Amino acid sequence: MKLTTLLSCLFVLIYSGLLAQSASYQKEKARKIEEGSPFTKIINRELPATIVYEDEEIIAFVPLKEQAKVHLLIVPKKEIQTLNQADQDDALLLGRMLLLAAKLAKENNIDASGYRVSMNMNEDAGQSVFHIHMHLLGGNTLGPMVDRID
Known part of the structure; x- marks a missing residue:
């Protein structure tokens, strides 16, 4: 491999890594992680919430x-x-979350009309709570998830 090609590849890797998250997002993310997940506070009953489901591994x-x-x-x-x-140890938990989404969709009478399940990860997706979670959305016509790139 030519040295210029190697240097170009290295530059792209370094540059794309630096742009993965903005400095302000990284700072805000670190602050939120340090202060603790509001979801853990809900699980521990330190914050109020209208809980619709709970077992030993999942809360909704x-x-x-x-x-x-x-x-x-x-x-x-x-x-x-x-x-x-x-x-890999989280695979069963993640699968149970999806099955719970389907169960809750049925209980809320949106299973036939349609619903969306989504998760946001990091800056470009708009993640603001750093404790994974799934959104179950339905009951009305939902807009497109993202603008199309044609």
């Missing part, structure tokens, strides 16, 4: 800012900051 509740007629957050009790930190 209505978020403070609802974005659809049915909007629930499905949160593992295990504090995992982003999906990037999940590992």
